[in-house]
């Protein structure tokens with residue numbers, strides 16, 4: 280009989296063989312516009328968005344409230360349509376949501392009637408992954424998010440940070456090409472937020488997936504990203520990009536480095552003046 284770890288390996292290998300071997304998780308956005316129309320008025324939420332995000336890149340969109348960050352993410356997620364423009368992932372047009380894009384939002388979106396393990400296994404079950412393989416994958420994720428002891432707990436028994444760890448595991452258990460995160464740590468206290476940021480980077484290092492992360496927290500954006508895309512409002516547009524040249528291993532002391540502090544000042548100025 281196949282062991283759980285053999286089953287996981289087999290599932291992962293079969294998924295890798297299923298891919299084309301080409302790029303995995305490259306997002307291309309060209310000349311994208313979003314106009315919300317009501318009977319009386321028009322509102323341009325996104326204007327002339329051009330953005331390319333490379334395979335396995337960690338990009339954060341930073342900007343003030345109302346600049347269109349969530350709108351952009353929802354369009355990439357396939358939850359909303361752009362008014363015009365082009366959007367592809369690995370060359371494929373986006374039409375509606377898809378399993379190759381995992382999502383984590385600020386509000387806790389776990390299924391309350393499912394246990395932690397069942398939440399993590401949810402997408403795999405939908406895809407018809409056999410029980411034993413599912414079990415192997417959820418065990419792997421329970422270890423990574425350090426919630427083995429809570430496998431049978433229900434979401435209401437978890438803290439906010441624990442719920443978001445499960446939400447991340449649930450999204451990544453499907454091995455998406457792209458992970459879309461909309462202020463996932465926005466509701467957490469400062470200490471838990473820092474712990475979650477460190478855990479996310481650890482997971483991203485190991486699992487390698489493209490991450491498009493949204494925040495209005497400058498510190499969070501610098502700590503997490505390889506690149507920060509700054510948006511301005513009225514209309515929502517990209518105003519600047521910053522490549523983050525910090526050590527790839529980001530421990531707490533990175534936040535004290537002169538380059539970190541300088542960037543923080545620069546970004547604060549930029550957001551203040553937009």
Ligand SMILES: Nc1ncnc2c1ncn2[C@@H]1O[C@H](COP(=O)(O)OP(=O)(O)OP(=O)(O)O)[C@@H](O)[C@H]1O
Pocket residue numbers: 315322324342343344345346347348349350351495515
């Ligand atoms: N369905 C909608 N109909 C009309 N206007 C909308 C709709 N959704 C968003 N907007 C408007 O588009 C703009 C951008 O909204 P969005 O939620 O994308 O901003 P955001 O940068 O994510 O803000 P926040 O940081 O506060 O979440 C806002 O002015 C908002 O009022």
